[in-house]
Amino acid sequence: MSRIDTLLDQMTLAEQVSLLSGEDFWSLPAIERLGIGKLRVTDGPNGARGGGSLIGGVKSASFPVGIALGATWNVDLVEQIGKALAEETKSKGAHMLLAPTVNIHRSVTNGRNFECYSEDPVLGGQLAAAYVTGLQGQGIAATIKHFAGNESEIERTTMSSKIDERTLREVYLIPFEYAVKKAGTWGVMTAYNRVNGTFASEHKWLMTDVLRQQWGFDGVVMSDWFGSHSTAETVNAGLDLEMPGPTRDRGEKLLAAVDAGEVAPETIRERARAILTVMERTGALDDHREHKETADDRPEHRALIRKAGAEAMVLLKNDGILPLSGDQKIAVIGPNAKAAQIMGGGSAQLNPHYRVSPWEGSVAARGEGVLTYAIGCTNTRFEPLLETPFQVAYFDNDTLSGEPVHTATQDEAQAFWIGRIANGKVAPNHFSARLTGQFVPTTSGIHRVGVFSAGYSRVYVNGKLVSDAWTHWNKGRTFFEDGCDEVIGEVDLVAGQPADITIEFATKAHSTLGIAAFRMGISAPLGGTAIEEAVAIARDADVALVFVGRNGEWDTEGSDLESITLPGRQDELVAAVAAANPNTVVVLQTGGPVEMPWLDAVAGVVQAWYPGQEAGNAIADVLLGLAEPGGRLPQSFPVKWSDNPAHSQDPKVYPGQDGEVEYREGVFIGYRHYDRHVIAPLFPFGFGLSYSTFAFSDFSIDDTAFETEGSVDVSVTVTNTGPRAGSTVIQLYVHPEAPPVERPEKELKGFAKLGLAPGESRTVTLSLDARAFAYFEMSRGAWAITPGNYRVSIGTDAQSSVAEGKITRQTALERRP
Incomplete structure (x- = not known):
């Protein structure tokens, strides 16, 4: 008999029930009679905040946010970050990190896009699995969230996301499936919202039928904070843990539900088993130490954050201005120049060890003597916080x-x-x-x-x-x-x-x-001469760096954006500076796309996201060429907000109406939407420039097992043809020809990131399984590959193919979930 079975046999029903809800905001109760310790959790995903408030608290390392990690397209790097975050979690005396966040970028206005990886489920799923692997390899449980259909912050605690099963299976569930099947995540957090009319925390089909029975999940399913609303319904549906404590719907209410026959004692035992299983895996079962939180400012974490921050940055435009040379006089301009925008808002925020602004990073790299500064305008959503005792x-x-x-x-x-x-x-x-x-x-x-x-x-x-x-x-x-x-x-x-x-x-x-x-x-409101002052210093400089964007007041949990135009007078500022100095480089810090009416007038654009506490140093590294801008867009950048798939004249589609939001676009989100409607994005999914150049050769397809197993291997050789080291991302897309149901023109099914020295070549082989060619057939409840032709292409973004081939199936193939 296992230890967990022995403990369950020894526990009273009341003790089992006690484990199914929090004791306080961040921990479960101990059962001292049986020597069972406390399970403690802490918020993530770009750090480990500990048990303090969202404001202040013990200091923690601030890593790049989710969309920045998505932009790295680097599975190995994200796994390293998972390992580092395990160390951070341990420094806060916790056993579970409430991360990663893997909801899909359905709309460009979702306030929480910054926290999520991508608009594409395969990219998001691969990175999620890497994050979970790194974290749990160090004995810290991941808690992948929010399961499922939480793609907007508008009325999120009550809204019902109306999503058909095919769309759920092909898009919104895939990152969770990868985390379970590829990485064995130990935790899943349910979403606040309803899914097709039922609260996610009461959704038996999601938690039991799909998650446990079809995918084989054997960890803890917990509610989001205050996200459970019932007693028998949540327990019977598969919700193990109600958070936070003290309990609202369990405890005595749950014991009464058992007495009334509404919940079986065997169900309580299974829910308690899930809790004890994760406690055993993380060591919480025998952790009786006094809870202590420390601020571990580790040099290796500083270096990893700086490296990841630079690798996440996407070079969107470069007319030869970047990287900067060492003797240029530089005007540093904009509301984000002396403000270190390192993270988004909401439950992901923490008290960082420090913040490095772009100005501070530039001074450290170049010295203050060659720099001038002007704010130009503001971009705050709220009046600046009063910081005084x-x-x-x-x-x-x-x-x-x-x-x-x-x-x-x-x-x-x-x-x-x-x-x-x-x-x-x-x-x-x-x-x-x-x-x-x-x-x-x-x-x-x-x-x-x-x-x-x-x-x-x-x-x-x-x-x-x-x-x-x-x-x-x-x-x-x-x-x-x-x-x-x-x-x-x-x-x-x-x-x-x-x-x-x-x-x-x-x-x-x-x-x-x-x-x-x-x-x-x-x-005091900024005077009307601020833009004029910025123009003056730009005119007198060799290069003007304009730091604009948003901050965690705009990109935040609990509030969607009302548009994707830059807040305040920032567009006016960029246009005025570019008119005064053609060598203008715009550095954007946002949690997603923005409209760029000034794009043609500037010499360079870098999307820097919110790259963590080393923000200014990482930005300086990229601008000066000390690091490669290694990012590729994990989300399509539209020309305007109305081009986005969730934009509609019908509020039912977005932001929702009468308590319901319809995912009417189905599987056609992100680049799939732009393909379907022949809309040219401003920058396509997967796009990003390098400081080097690359050539592709020896493309080949091995389809010998395609008919029998549905699997295919695709190979290509990549050569760095430029004068310096650089990186590129090989993106593998599948295009079904004449499918029996409406399918996207193409879908990302594999990728690999390569760093190559000048002149270096490397051959990459990407393997596709049967699922890469399948769609979900709702009438049969199975993944279906239909006979016919499939084009397989290698690209550097969703609109740039460098090699392509065709394969054919003669027979149909089905795979159960």
């Missing part, structure tokens, strides 16, 4: 009444209260707080004061109410849709004269997530 008084009521029950200090005008608040002296859902501090303006005149909150908030400046998100609070698009939109007031201040700031906050009745949070910012 505050005294905080907590009250155990929601009216700021009586004497404070606890006092504390903090260094900025924001808070995200979860778990234990004010040393446990207030209830997390019923308290108020008053913060007092000062702001010293550097300019005289009108200042804008903004505040938003999940709960009620208001801001007084020198005793006068300036911003009121209390009296007429309305639900908006902040704090995971539990917060209001920013409320802005104005106040006249004098430079150098301290202004007294008082912020009052109180909890309110919440919806799904139960968040208590606020954020307050203040600034």
